[in-house]
Amino acid sequence: MSLIETKNLMAFYGDFQALFGVNIILHPGETIAVIGANGAGKSTLMRSIAGVLRNEPGAILHRGETIGALSAPDVMARGVALVPEGRRLFPSLTVEENLLVGRHGRKVDGPWTLDGVYQLFPILKERRCKPSTALSGGQQQMVAIGRALMSNPEVLLCDELSLGLAPVVIKDIYAAFPRIRETGAAIVIVEQDIAQALKVADRVYCMMEGRVTLEGRPGELDRADIHAAYFGADTHELA
Ligand SMILES: Nc1ncnc2c1ncn2[C@@H]1O[C@H](COP(=O)(O)OP(=O)(O)OP(=O)(O)O)[C@@H](O)[C@H]1O
Ligand SMILES: [Mg+2]
Numbered sequence: 001m002s003l004i005e006t007k008n009l010m011a012f013y014g015d016f017q018a019l020f021g022v023n024i025i026l027h028p029g030e031t032i033a034v035i036g037a038n039g040a041g042k043s044t045l046m047r048s049i050a051g052v053l054r055n056e057p058g059a060i061l062h063r064g065e066t067i068g069a070l071s072a073p074d075v076m077a078r079g080v081a082l083v084p085e086g087r088r089l090f091p092s093l094t095v096e097e098n099l100l101v102g103r104h105g106r107k108v109d110g111p112w113t114l115d116g117v118y119q120l121f122p123i124l125k126e127r128r129c130k131p132s133t134a135l136s137g138g139q140q141q142m143v144a145i146g147r148a149l150m151s152n153p154e155v156l157l158c159d160e161l162s163l164g165l166a167p168v169v170i171k172d173i174y175a176a177f178p179r180i181r182e183t184g185a186a187i188v189i190v191e192q193d194i195a196q197a198l199k200v201a202d203r204v205y206c207m208m209e210g211r212v213t214l215e216g217r218p219g220e221l222d223r224a225d226i227h228a229a230y231f232g233a234d235t236h237e238l239a
Contacts, residue, residue, distance in 0.1 A: 001028075002027055003154065009068075017210065031189065033188075033205070041207050045190075079152070081157065083144045093132060096128040100114075124139065141165065153185055154186060174199075189201060194230070199218075
Protein backbone atom coordinates (compact mmCIF):
# COMPACT_ATOMS: atom_id res chain seq x y z
CA MET A 1 0.00 0.00 0.00
CA SER A 2 1.11 3.58 -0.60
CA LEU A 3 2.12 5.70 2.35
CA ILE A 4 1.10 9.00 0.78
CA GLU A 5 -0.83 9.50 -2.40
CA THR A 6 -2.25 12.64 -3.98
CA LYS A 7 -5.21 12.22 -6.28
CA ASN A 8 -6.00 14.97 -8.74
CA LEU A 9 -4.81 17.48 -6.13
CA MET A 10 -5.84 21.09 -6.79
CA ALA A 11 -4.63 23.94 -4.63
CA PHE A 12 -5.64 27.57 -4.51
CA TYR A 13 -4.48 30.81 -2.93
CA GLY A 14 -7.74 32.73 -2.99
CA ASP A 15 -8.74 32.87 -6.66
CA PHE A 16 -5.27 31.86 -7.84
CA GLN A 17 -4.93 28.20 -8.75
CA ALA A 18 -1.45 26.85 -7.98
CA LEU A 19 -1.90 23.09 -8.54
CA PHE A 20 -3.88 21.52 -11.39
CA GLY A 21 -4.50 17.85 -10.65
CA VAL A 22 -1.24 16.59 -9.16
CA ASN A 23 -0.87 12.81 -8.73
CA ILE A 24 2.11 11.56 -6.81
CA ILE A 25 2.72 8.43 -4.80
CA LEU A 26 5.18 7.67 -2.00
CA HIS A 27 5.81 4.10 -0.91
CA PRO A 28 7.02 3.03 2.55
CA GLY A 29 10.74 3.58 2.98
CA GLU A 30 11.11 5.31 -0.37
CA THR A 31 12.86 8.63 -1.07
CA ILE A 32 11.35 10.70 -3.85
CA ALA A 33 12.45 14.08 -5.14
CA VAL A 34 10.25 16.84 -6.50
CA ILE A 35 12.09 19.19 -8.82
CA GLY A 36 10.95 22.21 -10.76
CA ALA A 37 11.65 25.89 -11.36
CA ASN A 38 10.57 28.80 -9.15
CA GLY A 39 6.80 28.91 -8.85
CA ALA A 40 6.24 25.39 -10.21
CA GLY A 41 4.14 24.48 -7.17
CA LYS A 42 6.60 22.36 -5.17
CA SER A 43 6.06 24.15 -1.85
CA THR A 44 2.33 24.25 -2.46
CA LEU A 45 2.40 20.47 -2.84
CA MET A 46 4.41 20.08 0.39
CA ARG A 47 2.14 22.48 2.31
CA SER A 48 -0.91 20.63 1.01
CA ILE A 49 0.36 17.24 2.14
CA ALA A 50 1.40 18.68 5.52
CA GLY A 51 -2.04 20.22 6.11
CA VAL A 52 -0.78 23.81 6.11
CA LEU A 53 -3.02 24.30 3.08
CA ARG A 54 -6.38 22.55 3.38
CA ASN A 55 -7.74 20.64 0.41
CA GLU A 56 -10.53 18.28 -0.60
CA PRO A 57 -10.44 15.32 1.83
CA GLY A 58 -9.92 12.73 -0.90
CA ALA A 59 -7.17 14.63 -2.68
CA ILE A 60 -4.55 13.30 -0.24
CA LEU A 61 -4.38 9.82 1.22
CA HIS A 62 -2.23 8.56 4.09
CA ARG A 63 -2.18 4.75 4.21
CA GLY A 64 -5.34 4.82 2.13
CA GLU A 65 -7.21 7.15 4.49
CA THR A 66 -8.34 10.59 3.37
CA ILE A 67 -6.36 13.38 5.04
CA GLY A 68 -6.69 16.24 2.55
CA ALA A 69 -8.81 18.38 4.86
CA LEU A 70 -6.92 17.72 8.10
CA SER A 71 -5.08 20.52 9.93
CA ALA A 72 -1.29 20.62 10.13
CA PRO A 73 -1.22 19.40 13.77
CA ASP A 74 -3.49 16.48 12.88
CA VAL A 75 -1.33 15.52 9.89
CA MET A 76 1.79 15.75 12.04
CA ALA A 77 0.18 13.56 14.69
CA ARG A 78 -0.27 10.92 11.98
CA GLY A 79 3.48 10.87 11.36
CA VAL A 80 3.95 13.29 8.47
CA ALA A 81 6.48 16.01 9.35
CA LEU A 82 7.44 19.05 7.28
CA VAL A 83 10.82 20.78 7.17
CA PRO A 84 9.44 24.02 5.76
CA GLU A 85 10.99 26.24 3.13
CA GLY A 86 13.02 28.92 4.90
CA ARG A 87 13.44 26.70 8.04
CA ARG A 88 11.02 28.77 10.19
CA LEU A 89 12.66 28.20 13.56
CA PHE A 90 11.38 29.94 16.66
CA PRO A 91 13.87 32.81 17.07
CA SER A 92 13.22 33.30 20.79
CA LEU A 93 13.93 29.64 21.57
CA THR A 94 17.25 27.85 21.95
CA VAL A 95 18.38 25.07 19.66
CA GLU A 96 17.24 22.44 22.16
CA GLU A 97 13.89 24.12 22.74
CA ASN A 98 13.31 24.24 18.98
CA LEU A 99 14.03 20.52 18.79
CA LEU A 100 11.63 19.80 21.64
CA VAL A 101 8.84 21.60 19.77
CA GLY A 102 8.91 18.71 17.30
CA ARG A 103 8.54 16.26 20.15
CA HIS A 104 5.30 17.95 21.23
CA GLY A 105 3.83 17.48 17.76
CA ARG A 106 3.77 13.70 18.13
CA LYS A 107 4.77 11.83 21.25
CA VAL A 108 5.63 8.34 20.07
CA ASP A 109 8.62 6.18 20.82
CA GLY A 110 11.02 5.79 17.97
CA PRO A 111 14.62 6.17 16.93
CA TRP A 112 14.71 9.95 17.27
CA THR A 113 15.42 11.51 20.64
CA LEU A 114 17.52 14.55 21.52
CA ASP A 115 20.52 12.22 21.72
CA GLY A 116 19.75 10.72 18.35
CA VAL A 117 19.52 14.13 16.71
CA TYR A 118 22.75 15.24 18.43
CA GLN A 119 24.51 12.15 17.10
CA LEU A 120 23.26 12.98 13.62
CA PHE A 121 24.35 16.64 13.91
CA PRO A 122 27.03 16.88 16.67
CA ILE A 123 27.42 20.64 16.22
CA LEU A 124 23.87 21.09 17.54
CA LYS A 125 24.83 19.47 20.83
CA GLU A 126 27.66 21.96 21.24
CA ARG A 127 25.30 24.81 20.50
CA ARG A 128 22.19 23.46 22.20
CA CYS A 129 21.78 26.40 24.61
CA LYS A 130 22.26 29.09 21.95
CA PRO A 131 19.30 30.95 20.49
CA SER A 132 18.54 29.57 17.05
CA THR A 133 19.28 32.99 15.56
CA ALA A 134 22.95 32.65 16.64
CA LEU A 135 23.45 29.71 14.27
CA SER A 136 24.71 29.69 10.70
CA GLY A 137 22.22 28.95 7.92
CA GLY A 138 23.40 25.37 7.65
CA GLN A 139 23.12 24.80 11.40
CA GLN A 140 19.63 26.30 11.36
CA GLN A 141 18.71 23.86 8.62
CA MET A 142 20.01 21.02 10.81
CA VAL A 143 17.74 22.25 13.62
CA ALA A 144 14.78 22.35 11.25
CA ILE A 145 15.46 18.76 10.16
CA GLY A 146 16.06 17.68 13.76
CA ARG A 147 12.84 19.31 14.91
CA ALA A 148 10.89 17.33 12.30
CA LEU A 149 12.70 14.10 13.24
CA MET A 150 11.82 14.57 16.92
CA SER A 151 8.24 13.61 16.02
CA ASN A 152 9.59 10.25 14.76
CA PRO A 153 7.81 10.72 11.45
CA GLU A 154 7.16 7.95 8.98
CA VAL A 155 7.12 10.60 6.26
CA LEU A 156 9.63 13.46 6.21
CA LEU A 157 8.85 16.29 3.79
CA CYS A 158 11.90 18.50 3.08
CA ASP A 159 11.32 21.74 1.20
CA GLU A 160 14.50 23.12 -0.42
CA LEU A 161 17.07 22.24 2.20
CA SER A 162 19.85 23.70 0.04
CA LEU A 163 18.39 27.17 -0.28
CA GLY A 164 21.05 29.81 0.37
CA LEU A 165 23.66 27.33 1.61
CA ALA A 166 27.23 26.85 0.40
CA PRO A 167 27.97 23.58 -1.47
CA VAL A 168 30.11 22.21 1.37
CA VAL A 169 27.26 22.81 3.84
CA ILE A 170 24.72 21.21 1.50
CA LYS A 171 26.97 18.16 1.40
CA ASP A 172 26.96 17.96 5.23
CA ILE A 173 23.18 18.18 5.32
CA TYR A 174 22.65 15.48 2.71
CA ALA A 175 25.21 13.27 4.46
CA ALA A 176 22.57 12.81 7.18
CA PHE A 177 20.04 11.25 4.82
CA PRO A 178 21.33 7.67 4.67
CA ARG A 179 20.98 7.50 8.46
CA ILE A 180 17.46 8.96 8.32
CA ARG A 181 16.52 6.42 5.66
CA GLU A 182 17.90 3.58 7.78
CA THR A 183 15.29 4.31 10.42
CA GLY A 184 12.63 3.46 7.85
CA ALA A 185 11.25 6.92 7.18
CA ALA A 186 9.99 7.71 3.71
CA ILE A 187 11.32 11.03 2.46
CA VAL A 188 10.18 13.68 0.00
CA ILE A 189 12.96 16.03 -1.07
CA VAL A 190 12.08 19.26 -2.87
CA GLU A 191 15.12 20.48 -4.76
CA GLN A 192 15.96 22.99 -7.46
CA ASP A 193 19.35 21.33 -7.89
CA ILE A 194 18.55 18.54 -10.35
CA ALA A 195 21.87 16.72 -9.85
CA GLN A 196 21.36 16.62 -6.08
CA ALA A 197 17.81 15.32 -6.52
CA LEU A 198 18.93 12.56 -8.90
CA LYS A 199 21.64 11.55 -6.45
CA VAL A 200 19.41 11.01 -3.38
CA ALA A 201 16.09 9.89 -4.80
CA ASP A 202 14.69 6.50 -5.78
CA ARG A 203 12.21 8.29 -8.03
CA VAL A 204 11.87 11.84 -9.25
CA TYR A 205 8.86 13.98 -10.12
CA CYS A 206 9.32 17.14 -12.13
CA MET A 207 6.73 19.90 -11.87
CA MET A 208 6.00 22.89 -14.04
CA GLU A 209 3.22 25.44 -13.65
CA GLY A 210 1.26 23.40 -11.12
CA ARG A 211 1.43 20.07 -12.95
CA VAL A 212 3.66 17.00 -12.89
CA THR A 213 5.47 17.02 -16.23
CA LEU A 214 7.77 14.02 -15.80
CA GLU A 215 8.20 11.07 -13.47
CA GLY A 216 10.74 8.26 -13.31
CA ARG A 217 13.77 6.65 -11.75
CA PRO A 218 16.98 8.68 -11.99
CA GLY A 219 18.64 6.07 -14.21
CA GLU A 220 15.74 6.09 -16.67
CA LEU A 221 15.43 9.83 -17.11
CA ASP A 222 17.05 11.46 -20.07
CA ARG A 223 18.72 14.86 -19.61
CA ALA A 224 16.81 16.43 -22.48
CA ASP A 225 13.49 15.13 -21.14
CA ILE A 226 14.24 16.54 -17.68
CA HIS A 227 15.18 19.85 -19.23
CA ALA A 228 11.95 19.99 -21.22
CA ALA A 229 9.86 18.99 -18.20
CA TYR A 230 11.59 21.60 -16.04
CA PHE A 231 11.73 24.59 -18.37
CA GLY A 232 9.06 23.80 -20.98
CA ALA A 233 9.12 22.23 -24.41
CA ASP A 234 10.11 25.49 -26.13
CA THR A 235 13.57 25.28 -24.62
CA HIS A 236 14.06 21.61 -25.49
CA GLU A 237 16.76 22.34 -28.03
CA LEU A 238 18.90 24.03 -25.37
CA ALA A 239 19.30 20.84 -23.36
N1 LIG B 1 0.78 32.64 -0.28
C1 LIG B 1 0.59 32.73 -1.60
N2 LIG B 1 -0.37 33.55 -2.11
C2 LIG B 1 -0.57 33.62 -3.43
N3 LIG B 1 0.11 32.93 -4.37
C3 LIG B 1 1.06 32.11 -3.91
C4 LIG B 1 1.36 31.96 -2.52
N4 LIG B 1 2.36 31.08 -2.39
C5 LIG B 1 2.67 30.68 -3.64
N5 LIG B 1 1.91 31.30 -4.55
C6 LIG B 1 1.94 31.11 -6.01
O1 LIG B 1 1.69 29.74 -6.27
C7 LIG B 1 2.54 29.27 -7.32
C8 LIG B 1 3.34 28.08 -6.80
O2 LIG B 1 4.21 28.55 -5.77
P1 LIG B 1 5.12 27.59 -4.91
O3 LIG B 1 5.66 28.40 -3.80
O4 LIG B 1 4.37 26.36 -4.58
O5 LIG B 1 6.26 27.24 -5.96
P2 LIG B 1 7.66 26.52 -5.74
O6 LIG B 1 7.77 25.48 -6.79
O7 LIG B 1 7.79 26.10 -4.33
O8 LIG B 1 8.69 27.69 -6.07
P3 LIG B 1 10.12 28.04 -5.36
O9 LIG B 1 11.11 27.14 -6.02
O10 LIG B 1 10.32 29.48 -5.71
O11 LIG B 1 10.01 27.80 -3.90
C9 LIG B 1 3.41 30.45 -7.75
O12 LIG B 1 2.80 31.04 -8.87
C10 LIG B 1 3.34 31.38 -6.56
O13 LIG B 1 3.47 32.73 -6.96
MG1 LIG C 1 9.09 26.55 -2.83
